[in-house]
Amino acid sequence: MAGLKKAPAQAQASPKIATGIQGFDELSQGGLPRQRISLLKGGPGSGKTVFALQTLVNAVRDRQEAGVFVAFEESARQIVANAIGFDWGLAAVPKHKLFFMDAQLSPEVVQSGEFDLSGMLAMLKAKMGEIGARWIVFDGLDVLLTLLRDPAAEMREIYRIRDWLAVNQVEAAIITAKVDGAGADFVNYGFMEFMVDCVVRFERRLDCGVALHRIQITKYRGSDFAAGEYPVSFGSGGMIVDAPERTEIQQVASAERVSAGFERLDTMLGGGLFRGSSTLITGVPGTSKTTLAGKFAEAACQRGERTLFVSFDESAERIALNLTSVSIQLKPHLKSGLLKMYSGRTESISAEDHLLKLKALIREHRPQCLVIDPLSAIAKSGGLQAARAVANRFIYMAKDEKITVLVTAINDGAEPEGEATDLQISMIADTWIHLSYLIRNGERNRALTIIKSRGTWHSNQVRELILSDAGPMLADVYTAGGEVLMGTLRWEKEEEEKAKAVQRRSEFDLKHGALELAEADTRARIKDLEQGLQRQRLELATYSSGNEARIVSSSDREKELRRIRSADLTTLETADSLGPPARSGALNGAGKSGQKLKVEARNDS
Amino acid sequence: MTPENGRSSKARPPAGPPTTSMVVLCLYVVDQAPNSVQAVANLEAICQRHLKGKFKLEIIDVIEFPQHALDNGVIVTPCLAKLSPSPTARIIGNLSDTDKVMRALGIPAASGP
Numbered sequence: 001m002a003g004l005k006k007a008p009a010q011a012q013a014s015p016k017i018a019t020g021i022q023g024f025d026e027l028s029q030g031g032l033p034r035q036r037i038s039l040l041k042g043g044p045g046s047g048k049t050v051f052a053l054q055t056l057v058n059a060v061r062d063r064q065e066a067g068v069f070v071a072f073e074e075s076a077r078q079i080v081a082n083a084i085g086f087d088w089g090l091a092a093v094p095k096h097k098l099f100f101m102d103a104q105l106s107p108e109v110v111q112s113g114e115f116d117l118s119g120m121l122a123m124l125k126a127k128m129g130e131i132g133a134r135w136i137v138f139d140g141l142d143v144l145l146t147l148l149r150d151p152a153a154e155m156r157e158i159y160r161i162r163d164w165l166a167v168n169q170v171e172a173a174i175i176t177a178k179v180d181g182a183g184a185d186f187v188n189y190g191f192m193e194f195m196v197d198c199v200v201r202f203e204r205r206l207d208c209g210v211a212l213h214r215i216q217i218t219k220y221r222g223s224d225f226a227a228g229e230y231p232v233s234f235g236s237g238g239m240i241v242d243a244p245e246r247t248e249i250q251q252v253a254s255a256e257r258v259s260a261g262f263e264r265l266d267t268m269l270g271g272g273l274f275r276g277s278s279t280l281i282t283g284v285p286g287t288s289k290t291t292l293a294g295k296f297a298e299a300a301c302q303r304g305e306r307t308l309f310v311s312f313d314e315s316a317e318r319i320a321l322n323l324t325s326v327s328i329q330l331k332p333h334l335k336s337g338l339l340k341m342y343s344g345r346t347e348s349i350s351a352e353d354h355l356l357k358l359k360a361l362i363r364e365h366r367p368q369c370l371v372i373d374p375l376s377a378i379a380k381s382g383g384l385q386a387a388r389a390v391a392n393r394f395i396y397m398a399k400d401e402k403i404t405v406l407v408t409a410i411n412d413g414a415e416p417e418g419e420a421t422d423l424q425i426s427m428i429a430d431t432w433i434h435l436s437y438l439i440r441n442g443e444r445n446r447a448l449t450i451i452k453s454r455g456t457w458h459s460n461q462v463r464e465l466i467l468s469d470a471g472p473m474l475a476d477v478y479t480a481g482g483e484v485l486m487g488t489l490r491w492e493k494e495e496e497e498k499a500k501a502v503q504r505r506s507e508f509d510l511k512h513g514a515l516e517l518a519e520a521d522t523r524a525r526i527k528d529l530e531q532g533l534q535r536q537r538l539e540l541a542t543y544s545s546g547n548e549a550r551i552v553s554s555s556d557r558e559k560e561l562r563r564i565r566s567a568d569l570t571t572l573e574t575a576d577s578l579g580p581p582a583r584s585g586a587l588n589g590a591g592k593s594g595q596k597l598k599v600e601a602r603n604d605s
Numbered sequence: 606m607t608p609e610n611g612r613s614s615k616a617r618p619p620a621g622p623p624t625t626s627m628v629v630l631c632l633y634v635v636d637q638a639p640n641s642v643q644a645v646a647n648l649e650a651i652c653q654r655h656l657k658g659k660f661k662l663e664i665i666d667v668i669e670f671p672q673h674a675l676d677n678g679v680i681v682t683p684c685l686a687k688l689s690p691s692p693t694a695r696i697i698g699n700l701s702d703t704d705k706v707m708r709a710l711g712i713p714a715a716s717g718p
Contacts, residue, residue: 113701119682126671
């Protein structure tokens with residue numbers, strides 16, 4: 001076994017031959033066994049024929065190998081017509097590469113006695129030799145074998161096919177056969193399964209009214225394989241098997257931040273979302289989840305990043321149009337091809353089909369940013385359990401692809417605190433933004449809360465989300481009595497704050513003016529006093545010099561008088577006694593300070 | 606095996622509507638395959654017994670003429686095709702159920718042994 005698995009990848013030596021069916025080659029670790037028979041079994045409509053034909057077409061188209069398709073159940077024309085719905089380009093496949101043999105017995109054919117496949121195999125051998133076919137598909141072999149009505153004969157014919165394949169060295173042979181739901185097989189499958197080297201079981205079952213397709217490899221001789229049951233879906237490219245995700249989470253964490261849509265929200269998130277992270281926006285209908293999602297998408301496109309916007313049950317056109325009312329312009333990005341919008345229907349499609357469709361879209365568009373609005377739509381039809389698993393797988397897948405993903409989810413819970421979503425994605429989302437209505441004073445206002453944001457600081461405040469023709473914005477926060485004010489209350493508070501500011505301003509202006517006036521007044525007074533001082537100094541100086549002159553002249557006069565009147569002393573005495581009172585009277589006129597100054601002046605002299 | 610044509614035998618006109626034209630038959634076989642060998646024997650017996658002088662039988666070996674068989678919509682062997690008169694018919698198997706073969710070929714059941 002190990003030897004087979006480790007066989008070198010030489011084209012000849014490889015024990016397996018790829019089917020080209022996405023997911024199946026991973027499950028089977030390389031495809032179907034080379035030069036062996038593979039049995040595909042399952043109920044009607046379980047996808048056996050599509051698998052077989054798709055494998056054959058892939059071989060013809062991708063590897064230029066030729067093949068023969070033997071159709072026992074439907075006419076070749078029907079099969080080709082059915083396959084036209086897939087974009088395999090079947091019509092373009094040349095006839096000499098892919099031959100359909102109509103092996104459907106017409107109802108008019110009468111059976112009388114036993115028949116065998118030797119003639120058919122002879123014809124096939126001739127045809128295969130003619131076109132160089134290396135592949136053969138027997139589709140619906142059970143239909144023919146049951147006509148034998150004899151288990152021994154059936155076994156004999158199966159042996160005949162096996163021997164024929166061995167002798168003719170067919171590269172790969174696929175036999176499809178029906179089993180009914182109850183397990184009562186038409187053909188002896190126990191024997192058939194023993195004989196073939198690979199058995200793949202297909203199943204189609206209903207889960208809550210939605211068809212689920214499953215595939216399981218039940219036997220693979222000489223090889224390891226993923227033994228579980230895996231979802232299958234059918235898209236335009238044909239069958240896709242949802243191979244298991246890696247068990248180990250191997251995501252590269254990025255510290256790079258990308259905008260969540262607008263600046264204030266980024267601020268609340270501590271700088272934006274981490275690239276490659278997942279964000280969940282929850283809220284009841286009408287809380288503008290789509291608007292935030294649209295803003296995120298627009299911001300991504302403005303950064304020049306490829307973006308995929310997936311919506312459900314609402315046309316992409318309508319969403320783009322609606323978003324223009326809040327100034328979110330997606331159309332230019334749609335035109336440039338940067339943005340791809342896809343709108344899916346949720347009715348009658350299982351969650352797994354949605355997942356596979358999304359995978360296909362991601363492969364096709366290669367987005368860096370992805371929006372799904374709402375992800376909860378996938379749980380609309382079909383089982384919730386499956387939808388949960390799908391939602392989780394989807395987010396992990398997006399992370400593996402390093403896509404920054406933003407999903408919205410509607411929570412229909414009656415209680416406003418019911419923030420947990422049915423899908424339980426809140427557990428694996430990195431950032432969880434919750435939108436709600438706050439009803440107070442007869443108003444409904446949108447509130448935004450960041451419930452969690454892994455690995456980053458984030459605001460713990462409830463903020464009001466306002467939608468205007470300028471786009472979504474988060475209002476300034478006013479708290480009163482422990483609550484954030486919103487709507488009219490906020491507006492009133494804002495107005496009040498504005499009025500207060502105006503009042504404060506005018507009060508200030510007034511006081512400022514008064515103080516300026518007072519200052520000017522004081523300055524004027526100081527100037528006045530200084531002028532007075534100057535004047536007095538001048539006056540004093542003038543007075544002092546005048547007094548000196550008087551003192552000198554009076555003593556000179558006395559001497560002169562004495563000299564003249566040396567004989568008459570009495571007269572002299574009278575005149576002398578008159579002098580001092582006249583002098584003191586002059587001093588009194590100069591006032592107190594004058595007297596003091598005069599004293600000093602006298603001392604100086 | 607070479608195609609054998611209209612072997613006639615003892616005159617014994619079939620009961621029922623007169624057959625104005627020949628019954629043209631073509632049997633596809635695989636030489637040596639047991640079912641094919643049986644089919645040839647069974648058919649010859651039926652023809653000898655019920656279509657004396659009124660049939661034309663061609664036996665074709667699919668291994669020798671695969672394309673011919675493919676073109677004529679042969680799926681399994683042995684396969685008997687009634688080409689004319691109308692309505693045409695097709696019978697698969699070793700033709701062991703004589704009544705069934707006769708009904709399919711439009712030969713009225715024999716009135717006696």
